[in-house]
Amino acid sequence: MAFAKPKYGSDFTYIKEYKVPQPDLKKGENTSVLEFRIIPPIKSFEQAGKWAVYDALHYGYCGTHPRDNSKKVVRPFVCPEQKDYNTKLITHVCKECNQIRLRKETLAAAIAKAEQLKKTPEEIRKLVSPLADWVKFHNRDAKWKINIKLPTNEFGVLKLSHTTKKLLDVEINAVMTNRHIDPIDGDQGVWFRITRVATGDRPNDVRDSVSIVMVQKNVQVDGQMMTVEVLKDAKLTEADFEQAMQKCADLPTYSPRISDDQIDMLVKSSGDPEEVDKIWGISHSTEESQEFVDDDPLPDFSKQETATVAQTAPITQDTTATTTIAPQSTTFNLGGIEFATPQKESEKPKETPVPDIMNMNTKEMTDEEFLKAFKVS
């Protein structure tokens, strides 16, 4: 196969991101499906033979839109936190994670205190909403990233949860063991199908399963016509390869990384988009702006096309959320009541069980559900 030259400059194509679609409960749908063909190792991963990466992105900070100063764009960055999985101790500290943990603990403490003061759920929700908005906006999204081709001949990056990626790995092993074929190799390969089934009323109440895509074929056996199931043809052509080189990610460098010092500065910043861009080292002078747009490695969220099969959750988050929480503050005055962060940030923090509110639609929750979501059990 021939390698195509990657495109740069004004022809630069933003990489499309896909995720497993949610069943549309409002339309009465119970299941949704995504079919894809994994792209074999390309670009920097070619030698290593790798085809997937796992990282977590922090979404709490916005910069200025390169072409429209009145708009903001989310500037996500890779979380550098590392953990010893045996001791559960954090071996490399991420200042943003620390800050998020503190805020979540403060929020839980604030709810507990307001309950002690016999406030109603509605009152408490109003009181803690600025802090809850902050926590929700400072989303940390850990996902696998895999280059894929869709049946529609589109290419891009599939984002999968760790749970679903494990199911995919099981299916990959099953294909190799039972069918003796390489499920990713360009000359063979298979199409995978992820089926998502709704298990409850909430968007997060879903269960995924992974299978391989089969098609029916009519064949003649001893003069008789029979219908058999065979693997859907997944051979990749040279044209596919060129498309993949243009439209798929160089996975090891796909997610933007900044230094620990930069993260420290972001955490201490006011969160003002100009200040955020300064920390990122992004200049907005008009002379450079054209160049900046072309070479900007960051996805431009306001411009990014939303693929029909997928909407990338963190990108659609409300960037206008009011983050009025002062940086580094450990006490909050919410509606005249003082709330303090229950504990100081320690040098080697242990993982604290904190509520996972990442994909929750807090706006649709009742007051009781809302408070329950932010409580630390």
Ligand SMILES: [Zn+2]
């Ligand atoms: Zn982090």
